Every structure is written in structure tokens, then in C-alpha cells.
Amino acid sequence: KNWEDVWRLVKPLGWFTMAAFLFYISFFIVALMNILTGIFVDSAMKHSKPDDKEALLEHRKRLKEETAEVICILQAIDTNEDGTLERSEFREAMQNERISHALSALGIDIKHADTFFDTLVDGNAGGAEDQAVDLEHLGRQIVRLKGNATSVDLHALISQTRALQVDMARLTAKIEGKQAER
Secondary structure (H helix, E strand, O other): OOHHHHHHHHHHHOHHHHHHHHHHHHHHHHHHHHHHHHHHHHHHHHHHOOOHHHHHHHHHHHHHHHHHHHHHHHHHHOOOOOOEEEHHHHHHHHOOHHHHHHHHHOOOOOOOHHHHHHHHOOOOOOOOOOOEEEHHHHHHHHHHHOOOOOHHHHHHHHHHHHHHHHHHHHHHHHHHHHHHHO
């Protein structure tokens, strides 16, 4: 039977019963629509989220794009166009507001050009002024250093520093021991 047949049975019982019947029908139609909408929205949300593999591929794609952008900036910095960047070229470029702004827009904030360059060339602090680094290598390193240091990074650095201190103390004691023997 459809609702019209039921309405004919309810109508003689008075306005209160008719109102209750209309409320009943309206409430359950709205409830049913909400349930069906919830099911569809939940299904759509599950299908719209990328799975782990897609997220990893997207992350790699974004890294490649960022690296390409950084390399493009580095090519503009490379004044002698030899495909490498020297410390002096890098230092001079970091004084250029446009270059600094372009790198900052990518999330790369360089406050001390020499220190940053030393870090990029595999930690060779105080390297030669004319030390040149391949642009692609430099671009990958810059993107790798992008972002904030995590707690794990800092603890690893502290641990390495302590190990170096112990090694230096042993080496100093060994040298002093050999000098005392002379």
C-alpha cells in the first residue's frame, strides 16, 4: 500500500493524529536521506584519500619539481656558466634580494651563505674559495636540507659531537704521551 491509503485511514481520527502521521513520515524520510547521504559521503572520502603508495609517489614528484626549481635558480647564479657553483658565486648571489626571495619562496632560508655552502659540500667547512660543486648535486642537497630540524636530527648531531669529543680526547692523550716519551 502507498501512503495515500494510510492517510485515508488516519484522517477520520482527527487533526492531532494527522499531524503525528505527517511528522512520522517527514522525520523518517529525512533520517533515511541523511543515512544514505552519509554512506555516499563516507565512501567518497575513502576513495578520495590517496593510499600510501600514491602519497609516496606524490611526495617524490614534489621533490623532483622542487629540485628542478632550485637547479633553475642555481643556473641563474652560475655566472661563468660552467655547470658548477663556486663559494664566491654562491656568497655573491645570496646578497641578491631576488635570489634570496626566490629560495625563501621555496622554503629555503639562507642566513649565512658560507656556512650553508660548507654544509652542502658534504660538511667540508672552511673549504677553498674556488671550490666548485655540480649544480645538480647542490640542488639535491639544498632540497634535502629544506625544512626544520627534528628532534631526532638534533639528537643524532649531539651524539656525533660527543663521539668526536671522545675521539679528540683520546688523540690528544696519545699525542701528549708520545711527546712525553721524547
